[in-house]
Amino acid sequence: MVLSTAGHEPEASVHYTFASRYVRAPLPRFKMPENSIPKEAAHQIISDELMLDGNPRLNLASFVTTWMEPECDKLIMAAINKNYVDMDEYPVTTELQNRCVNMIAHLFHAPIGDDETAVGVGTVGSSEAIMLAGLAFKRKWQNKRKAEGKPYDKPNIVTGANVQVCWEKFARYFEVELKEVKLREGFYIMDPVKAVEMVDENTICVAAILGSTLTGEFEDVKLLNELLTQKNKETGWDTPIHVDAASGGFIAPFLYPELEWDFRLPLVKSINVSGHKFGLVYAGIGWVVWRSKEDLPEELIFHINYLGADQPTFTLNFSKGSSQIIAQYYQFIRLGFEGYKDIMENCMENARVLREGLEKMGRFDIVSKEVGVPLVAFSLKDSSKHTVFEIAESMRKFGWIIPAYTMPANAEHVAVLRVVIREDFSRSLAERLISDINKVLAEVDALPSRSTTIAHVTAAKNAEGTVLKKTILETQQEITMRWRRFVERKKINGVC
Structure with a gap:
């Protein structure tokens, strides 16, 4: 044709x-x-x-799930044409979402009975979940301030500088000041003491991160709860906590069950978690759960009936696919607590193999901690000759996608590489990655150092500049001589 x-x-x-x-x-x-x-x-x-x-299996930058069982793939394709918002037409899908919300709420120790319904909703990732939680905090704070006859036009949220960009989006889109606790070298998560010091009467919540994107670390939510409880008692405020558990929400309950970070802490009013990260579902599903109905203002819930029966909705978007919700329910009943625990333990074991392999090279400092999300973040001991960015670029020829980045303020001088260990990252892949990093190190060592290259480039530019200046000077001199000869001729001819 x-x-x-x-x-x-x-x-x-x-x-x-x-x-x-x-x-x-x-x-x-x-x-x-x-x-x-x-x-x-x-x-x-x-x-x-x-x-x-790039090959998703070799994309070590992403936290997002890149493999599911064929049986779940079939369920996803079978539901690909279902619009979740049509709750009256697809009541079973709605029921599966409600089951997932309740399972997550119980996993996070929400204070609800076995016969009670949890308050929460499925979202398109944790970004939407955070927007919804933030809006609930803002509206509750505004309502309280209005009732007290106080100004309500300058709300703020206190976070660490290590928060994901979705928090910056929320602050900008919904006109909330973002007050960030700066980082420092060797401490790359929010300091609870400094965070509470920044809280004032306009703070709608303090956002803690369970699994920092930068290093995988868990912030100390329990200490934050204690410090904030004391400050609320002293000031008469009731500043709450939101836990961004996008990465760690499906890890901590299985690996660190005694760690108190969730609804066991009284000030934690809402939690978001990404089903498409360590919830083990393909991209496009997140969850947000509230402690109780009182923590989600009724005026933020909309009721529609033009799709059939009365349907309450609290989401930023309207239409969305049903497949990921069904896939999340599949994982919950397929794996159970035991299955999730086994997978997370395997991920942590592979992270340990990678960490030990990097330590044996003697070229890297491990920045991440052993308790947290299964990832390994590491920096060069000596970055005077080459940078982590050169290593990341060179690793691409082996198919590996490894992010290199600098830390936020005030630790911008620290640059790291980060490898996220997902379920489909096997021990053999970890060993292969170590071998390929060794090869890349040998290759970059054979190249001129960065400082030498910069010196050569600077010298070349200086030399070019000298030649250019000389040429310009000679041209200016030539023009001057020509003008003088022109003037002399005019004088001789009696023109001047």
């Missing part, structure tokens, strides 16, 4: 030679094609382009 190429510039088109038995003319890159093409050709064209994407 030949497509018209009229009006398409070569750079605005995409050429597909593999599918040439179907398509012999380029397709427009940024405009919809005028004609149809066979389904086989469309499939092959897109498949060919996607080959250039």
Whole structure:
């Protein structure tokens, strides 16, 4: 089938030679094609382009689940055409979501009885969950301030500088000041003492992180609860706590059951967790759970009936797929507490193998802690010759995607690499990664050091600048001489 190429510039088109038995003319890159093409050709064209994407199994930057059992894949595909918001049409899916909310609430020790219903909702990841929790805190604070006849136009949230960007989004989108506790070298999570010092009468909540994105560490929520309880008692305030357990919420209950970070602490009013991280579901599912109905203002819940029966809804978006909710329920009943515990222990064991392998090299400092999310964050002992960014770039030729980044304020001078250990990252992959890092270190050691290269580049630029300045000076001198000769000739001819 030949497509018209009229009006398409070569750079605005995409050429597909593999599918040439179907398509012999380029397709427009940024405009919809005028004609149809066979389904086989469309499939092959897109498949060919996607080959250039990274391998999800080797993407060690992501916390997001990249493998599920085939049986769950089938359930996901069977529900791919179900819109979750149509609760009246898909009541079983709604029931499965409610079961998941209650399972999570019990896992986090919410003060509800066996015959009570937990307060929570499925979301499109933890970002939406945090937006909803933040809105609930803001509205409760505003209502209280209005009732007291006090100003309610300057709300703030206290967090550590290590929070995920979704907290910055919430603050900017919903006009809440974000007061960040700065970090320092060797301590890359929020200091509860400094956090409580920053709390004032306009603070709608303090956000603690159970599993920092930077190092995987758990913040001390119990100490935060104790300090904040004392401050509330002294001031008469009732500043609450939200726990961002996006990464650690499906780890702590199984590996550290005695750790108090959840609803066992009275000031913890809401918790979010990512089902698509260590909840073991593909991307697109998060959860937020409240301690009680009183912690979610009724005016934030909407009731609709144009899809059938009366349906309460509290989400930022409307339509969303049902597949991830069904997949989450599958994992809960398939694995149970025992299965999740086994998987998290395996992840921590593989993280230990990787950490020990890096330590044996003698080239890295391990920044992450052994208690926390199964990940390994590490920095170069000597970064004067080469940087972690060079190592991250070189690892890509082996297929590995490893993030390199600098810490937030006030620890920007510390740069690290981070490897997240997910369920599909086996011990053999950990050993292979160690081997490939060794190869890359040998290669970068053979290259000129960064300081030497910078010196050479600077010298070359200086030399170029000297030549340029000389050329400009000579040109200016030549122009001056020509002007003088011109003036002399005019004088001789009696013009001047």
